[in-house]
Amino acid sequence: IDITASLNKAYPISNELVGVFFEDINFAADGGLYAELIQNRSFDYTSMDREDWGPLTAWSQVTNSQRKAVLNWDMSDPLNGNNPTYAMMLIGEGNGYAGIENTGFNGIYVEKGKKYNFSLFARMLSNEPGPLLIQLVEDDVVIADATTDSLTQNWGKYEVVLSAKKTVANAKLRILSNHSGYHAIDMVSLFPQDTYKKRPNGLRKDLVEAIHAINPKFIRFPGGCLVHGDGIDNMYQWKRTIGPIEQRKAQRNIWSYHQTNGLGYYEYFQLAEDLGATPIPILPAAVTCQNSGARINGFNGKGQMCVMVDNMPEFIQDVLDLIEWANGPATSEWGKQRAEAGHPEPFNLKYIGIGNEDVISEEFKVRFQAIYNAVKRKHPEITVIGTSGPFPQGVDYEAGWSFATELNVPVIDEHMYSPPEWFWNNLSRYDSYDRNKSAVYVGEWAAHADDRSSNVEVALAEAAYLTSLERNGDIVKLSSYAPLLANVKNTMWAPDLIYFDTQSVKLSPSYHVQKIFGQHPISEFIPYHSNNSNLKVAYSFGKADKQVIVRFVNGEASSVPVALHFDGIEGEQTASVVTLQGKALKQLSFEHSSEKIEKFNMSNQHIDLPAYSVTKITIKLDSKIKL
Ligand code: AHR
Numbered sequence: 001i002d003i004t005a006s007l008n009k010a011y012p013i014s015n016e017l018v019g020v021f022f023e024d025i026n027f028a029a030d031g032g033l034y035a036e037l038i039q040n041r042s043f044d045y046t047s048m049d050r051e052d053w054g055p056l057t058a059w060s061q062v063t064n065s066q067r068k069a070v071l072n073w074d075m076s077d078p079l080n081g082n083n084p085t086y087a088m089m090l091i092g093e094g095n096g097y098a099g100i101e102n103t104g105f106n107g108i109y110v111e112k113g114k115k116y117n118f119s120l121f122a123r124m125l126s127n128e129p130g131p132l133l134i135q136l137v138e139d140d141v142v143i144a145d146a147t148t149d150s151l152t153q154n155w156g157k158y159e160v161v162l163s164a165k166k167t168v169a170n171a172k173l174r175i176l177s178n179h180s181g182y183h184a185i186d187m188v189s190l191f192p193q194d195t196y197k198k199r200p201n202g203l204r205k206d207l208v209e210a211i212h213a214i215n216p217k218f219i220r221f222p223g224g225c226l227v228h229g230d231g232i233d234n235m236y237q238w239k240r241t242i243g244p245i246e247q248r249k250a251q252r253n254i255w256s257y258h259q260t261n262g263l264g265y266y267e268y269f270q271l272a273e274d275l276g277a278t279p280i281p282i283l284p285a286a287v288t289c290q291n292s293g294a295r296i297n298g299f300n301g302k303g304q305m306c307v308m309v310d311n312m313p314e315f316i317q318d319v320l321d322l323i324e325w326a327n328g329p330a331t332s333e334w335g336k337q338r339a340e341a342g343h344p345e346p347f348n349l350k351y352i353g354i355g356n357e358d359v360i361s362e363e364f365k366v367r368f369q370a371i372y373n374a375v376k377r378k379h380p381e382i383t384v385i386g387t388s389g390p391f392p393q394g395v396d397y398e399a400g401w402s403f404a405t406e407l408n409v410p411v412i413d414e415h416m417y418s419p420p421e422w423f424w425n426n427l428s429r430y431d432s433y434d435r436n437k438s439a440v441y442v443g444e445w446a447a448h449a450d451d452r453s454s455n456v457e458v459a460l461a462e463a464a465y466l467t468s469l470e471r472n473g474d475i476v477k478l479s480s481y482a483p484l485l486a487n488v489k490n491t492m493w494a495p496d497l498i499y500f501d502t503q504s505v506k507l508s509p510s511y512h513v514q515k516i517f518g519q520h521p522i523s524e525f526i527p528y529h530s531n532n533s534n535l536k537v538a539y540s541f542g543k544a545d546k547q548v549i550v551r552f553v554n555g556e557a558s559s560v561p562v563a564l565h566f567d568g569i570e571g572e573q574t575a576s577v578v579t580l581q582g583k584a585l586k587q588l589s590f591e592h593s594s595e596k597i598e599k600f601n602m603s604n605q606h607i608d609l610p611a612y613s614v615t616k617i618t619i620k621l622d623s624k625i626k627l
Pocket of ligand 1: 023025223224225226356357415444482483493
């Protein structure tokens with residue numbers, strides 16, 4: 001292939017093209033990124049979350065031959081109204097300790113020498129109150145233990161630090177007592193001290209580091225379908241997710257489990273700041289998922305349930321309050337709550353997404369428009385992102401675009417989950433988009449193999465597509481692969497970018513592609529012409545400061561020679577080259593080349609693209625060269 005790229009015709013593109021999309025799917029939050037080690041910590045699991053779940057899921061009683069414990073649950077006189085259910089641990093007469101234990105999320109992983117912060121709320125309902133013995137055990141071997149202060153007859157918070165004497169993968173957390181009587185127990189929590197940036201109520205360090213390495217320019221949260229939910233009360237309500245964790249209202253996760261909301265808006269915004277990424281919260285457009293109708297025979301004939309028009313002022317006020325919470329001064333009503341949580345400075349919210357893949361019904365339009373107008377009126381500084389409906393084409397897609405055009409919505413969110421061939425065949429999709437209409441956010445996308453595995457074939461298709469997004473980066477402002485995380489024991493949607501278990505992280509080939517585009521983002525695209533007509537080879541050329549970044553994707557089964565010429569510049573420069581190479585399309589990982597430093601002839605450079613590969617060439621231009 002012969003390619004000529006015209007440096008002097010470079011045009012500006014988005015400097016936020018590659019971001020990440022976090023949704024609590026696949027146990028990505030509780031049991032995942034959120035570092036809490038106790039499952040069902042506040043005994044609020046119900047059969048609505050999952051058919052075989054209830055308040056005592058993940059808990060059981062611990063008795064010995066000389067003393068019995070009986071575990072039950074209760075709701076009278078709870079810790080607070082948002083936290084209705086608690087455990088009632090009855091310790092019988094006898095000798096020694098008895099109590100209850102928690103299995104964590106598929107076992108609790110603890111590391112020798114590390115410290116863990118334990119806390120719970122408890123009260124003694126009868127007899128003489130005493131302290132609790134807290135233990136981490138594996139196969140009855142004690143890995144760590146500590147004793148709380150003595151309980152009282154009123155709810156109180158008790159905290160101890162546990163130091164692990166051994167590394168184990170399957171520990172259980174035990175709460176034991178040698179005082180007979182009823183113990184009410186709620187909000188049992190165990191966090192490693194070593195969370196990301198050592199934040200309390202923090203996040204798993206290895207997972208945040210893996211996300212950080214992509215160099216995401218933004219983070220979208222909390223979904224996905226999680227946002228609109230499948231019932232009015234199942235919509236994500238950001239106000240439920242801030243404040244002390246024991247006062248947050250948990251709810252059913254649309255992906256058929258439970259969300260504690262311990263990872264809530266404060267934690268999401270804090271994470272965005274830690275990553276150096278722009279926060280992009282997505283809020284429901286006051287309509288539920290189009291599939292909700294399956295649950296109640298449809299409300300508007302399109303499967304959506306809708307917030308009643310009379311309740312819209314309150315709904316809209318929540319959206320405006322979010323902007324004040326994120327950006328308002330610490331003296332404002334909502335800014336004060338952010339400041340009290342530990343962040344007096346504003347979070348610099350720039351974008352708000354309204355709606356997720358919604359069917360573009362009349363009900364949707366009325367509600368979207370009301371929210372959109374209110375935000376525009378009160379906060380013209382905020383860019384609203386609308387939605388183009390469920391699929392990258394079809395009736396709703398057309399309706400979504402004409403509605404966005406009518407309203408002049410600045411950015412529209414398009415989702416695409418399609419076979420690898422679709423991406424190769426659509427590399428020119430955005431070349432013909434009308435530059436006078438809404439800009440595009442490719443908010444959820446991934447190539448899907450027939451068996452939904454995360455392999456070389458899908459990653460190559462995604463890399464090729466990313467070169468086309470860079471080329472169209474004047475109109476495609478943002479993109480985020482979906483979903484980001486999957487717990488290997490609880491994966492309900494594949495493929496995903498990052499897989500994990502309780503102790504390790506596995507990065508998919510698609511992850512490495514996102515990283516190759518996320519690191520070294522370009523600010524200007526260098527247009528090119530080439531004689532490639534039918535080879536599965538894609539490329540992009542861009543400028544970033546005094547560097548030229550070249551990315552090649554070869555989807556062919558054999559190597560492809562390329563002659564690359566940059567117009568208007570001559571001489572040799574220094575380049576570093578990194579390659580991801582697959583041995584076969586169905587392979588589940590790439591071979592990674594180490595970074596090679598080479599001489600690069602700007603006017604005529606020969607490059608051999610290995611079969612099934614992605615290559616990034618970073619050319620450092622001589623400081624005397626004027627661009
Ligand atoms: O990414 C998984 C799901 O795909 C999202 O929740 C939804 O928006 C889309 O259909």
